[in-house]
Amino acid sequence: xxxxxxxxxxxxxxLTQVADTAARATGFVQRTSKLTGALFVQxxxxxxxxxxxxxxxxxAQTAAALGLTIxxxxxxxxxxxxxxxxxxxxxxxAVATIVTADPVAIPLLTRFTGVYIQDSxxxxxxxxxxxxxxxxxxxxTSAGTSAQLKVSVRLDLATGAMTGPQTDHGVTSDRSTVLxxxxxxxxxxxxxxxxxxxxxxxxTTGEQDGYWLTRFQSTTAVFDAHGQRLDLLxxxxxxxxxxxxxxxxxxxxxxxxxxxxxxxxPQEVADQRRRRVRAEAKRRGRQPNALLLAxxxxxxxxxxxxxxxxxxxxxxVLARSxxxxxxxxxxxxxxxxxxxxxxxxxxAILCELYAKIIAMILQHWLLLVGCWTYPNRSLVKAAASxxxxxxxxxxxxxxxxxxxxxxxxxxxxxxxxxxxxxxxxSPHTYQLLLNAPDLVVG
Numbered sequence: 006x007x008x009x010x011x012x013x014x015x016x017x018x019x020l021t022q023v024a025d026t027a028a029r030a031t032g033f034v035q036r037t038s039k040l041t042g043a044l045f046v047q048x049x050x051x052x053x054x055x056x057x058x059x060x061x062x063x064x065a066q067t068a069a070a071l072g073l074t075i076x077x078x079x080x081x082x083x084x085x086x087x088x089x090x091x092x093x094x095x096x097x098x099a100v101a102t103i104v105t106a107d108p109v110a111i112p113l114l115t116r117f118t119g120v121y122i123q124d125s126x127x128x129x130x131x132x133x134x135x136x137x138x139x140x141x142x143x144x145x146t147s148a149g150t151s152a153q154l155k156v157s158v159r160l161d162l163a164t165g166a167m168t169g170p171q172t173d174h175g176v177t178s179d180r181s182t183v184l185x186x187x188x189x190x191x192x193x194x195x196x197x198x199x200x201x202x203x204x205x206x207x208x209t210t211g212e213q214d215g216y217w218l219t220r221f222q223s224t225t226a227v228f229d230a231h232g233q234r235l236d237l238l239x240x241x242x243x244x245x246x247x248x249x250x251x252x253x254x255x256x257x258x259x260x261x262x263x264x265x266x267x268x269x270x271p272q273e274v275a276d277q278r279r280r281r282v283r284a285e286a287k288r289r290g291r292q293p294n295a296l297l298l299a300x301x302x303x304x305x306x307x308x309x310x311x312x313x314x315x316x317x318x319x320x321x322v323l324a325r326s327x328x329x330x331x332x333x334x335x336x337x338x339x340x341x342x343x344x345x346x347x348x349x350x351x352x353a354i355l356c357e358l359y360a361k362i363i364a365m366i367l368q369h370w371l372l373l374v375g376c377w378t379y380p381n382r383s384l385v386k387a388a389a390s391x392x393x394x395x396x397x398x399x400x401x402x403x404x405x406x407x408x409x410x411x412x413x414x415x416x417x418x419x420x421x422x423x424x425x426x427x428x429x430x431s432p433h434t435y436q437l438l439l440n441a442p443d444l445v446v447g
Contacts, residue, residue: 006107006164009416012299013409017402019099019363020047027094031088032220038087044362045072046095048080049356051348051399054364055392057342066096069309072093086137089355096359096366100171104370106377109439113319114163117216120192120323123159123168123184123201124330127175127381128344128358130154133351140175156357158333162326165377167369178207187214193204194310194329204259210263211309216317218323221305223296228254236298241267248317255307266306266317274301315324322441326434332384340363340388371412380435387423391415 007015021043028034028042042219052059052067059067068075114120130152140153144322153175159168171183179185179200186206189195191214202222210217227235230252241249249267254260270278279293279302288294306324308315315323337343343361346354363446371391396417401407425433432440 007104007370007374008437009374009412010405010409012104013376013405013412015102015370016367016398017405017408018087018368019095019102020402023098024091024095027091027098030085031090031094032084035093036379039073040075044068044071044281045083045088046092046360047071047399047402048073049092049360050363051368051395053357053361054341054368055395057340057345057361058347060347067396067399076179081348083336084348084350084353084356086352086355089352089359089399092359092363096172096363100169103166105166106373107162109165109378109380111435113438113441114325116314117163117192117194118161118190119164119166120196120326121159121168121189121193122162122196122327122330123157124198124327125155125173125184125200125333126334126338128154128156129175130353131347131349131354134355137355138174152259155182156362157184157371158330159184159187160330160333162329163300165373169292170180170366185411186215187386191215194218194323196323198327205258205262207255207309208259208261216308216314217311218306218308218320220324221307223294223300225264226257228260230254233258238296241300241303244269249434250312250317253307259423261309263307263309264312264347266308267322268304268317268321270304270332271301282444305362316441319441322434322437326438329434336384336388337362337365340385341368371415372419374412375416376423379424380439381427381433382426382435383423383425384424387419390418390423395416 013111022072023042024043024046028045035044048068050413052064055067056063061081065075065077068080073123108115129140132151137151138152138154140151143312155173155175157169157171157173160166165176168187169184172184180203185201185203189210194216195210196218199220199222202219204225207217207219227237229235232254235253249265251265252262253265254262279298282297282301304321306320308320310320341361341364343358343365346357348354348357355444368388368391372384372387376387394411397411399407401411427433427436
């Protein structure tokens with residue numbers, strides 16, 4: 006586990022030495038000035054962290070609290086592409102800093118050396134920034150634009166260790182991101198959505214003694230354990246039990262040995278899935294895929310985890326836990342507002358965007374030491390609590406001992422609250438993870 010003094014030192018390093026070095030390297034600071042790289046970065050990071058909708062006047066007040074007197078106009082004039090490049094370098098350094106918590110007390114997770122979930126999100130940007138971040142331009146995507154930033158994260162459910170956020174052009178597919186080929190430790194489990202489905206990657210993960218769990222890609226050829234082609238629809242139609250656990254081989258070329266795990270879903274769930282399939286096909290001007298419509302009656306997973314290590318029920322619960330990444334995006338977007346800004350100036354938007362992402366990384370560090378070990382943690386409540394102490398963090402940044410003391414106070418506050426209550430009708434993910442071995446499927 007990363008200690009509080011270590012987190013204090015990491016925050017100091019990233020927001021002072023790294024920021025000053027980045028300012029000189031990018032040309033943001035070319036001569037001695039009262040507006041150093043460190044003060045500029047701290048003003049934006051702490052300012053937007055405390056108030057995601059901060060005006061230039063409010064940012065100037067944050068600067069004043071840090072000992073820098075600058076007008077709101079002067080601050081706005083310094084938010085250039087060079088300033089954005091400086092912030093991006095600081096963001097890169099923050100991403101490279103590894104912070105972990107003690108593993109959360111969930112026995113299902115401890116069967117593996119890590120349980121890594123990963124996903125990405127896109128942030129639409131003004132067209133004027135297309136030369137920096139090329140968008141997909143896809144009219145069928147909700148964020149279709151000529152300028153987009155793609156942000157990818159891998160998260161260890163046990164320790165909270167975060168790889169990323171990695172940044173790519175919006176046009177980049179999940180399968181082409183850095184995280185797609187990033188290895189996991191031997192004995193760890195990788196859970197990713199269909200956007201990352203790649204038999205070569207899955208095979209490599211297994212060859213490196215790693216495990217993987219993913220939804221079934223409907224276009225993938227399926228063979229039985231003896232290498233005979235399997236008609237999946239006919240096989241499923243013949244099943245009378247609510248769940249299936251079948252040894253198979255995946256891929257016409259790969260014949261990748263694994264398990265097919267299936268659970269029959271209630272009729273209302275199948276109908277809802279079919280409505281989504283038809284709606285998506287209509288939006289794209291296509292006919293609904295007959296195979297997808299038929300498979301909607303089942304939840305289908307494939308994995309190389311052996312039977313004695315993971316049951317069907319436990320695999321279904323772990324697959325559901327991938328949505329914790331969606332919770333992270335919601336936290337960063339709804340509460341950190343990383344995809345919103347006041348300015349219409351492209352460079353200023355980038356400065357705000359990078360500063361907010363840096364703030365979310367620092368916030369994640371504090372959540373790790375403050376509440377990650379609690380299975381029933383509420384990151385939304387915790388983030389709101391941390392925000393109340395942001396100015397205290399900013400004021401103490403110059404003194405490592407004082408900064409650590411502020412973090413101790415934050416941890417104490419998180420320890421007495423920031424929990425979610427149990428639900429009977431629709432259990433939270435943490436409840437399912439804790440009770441997976443005892444759940445009855447069907």
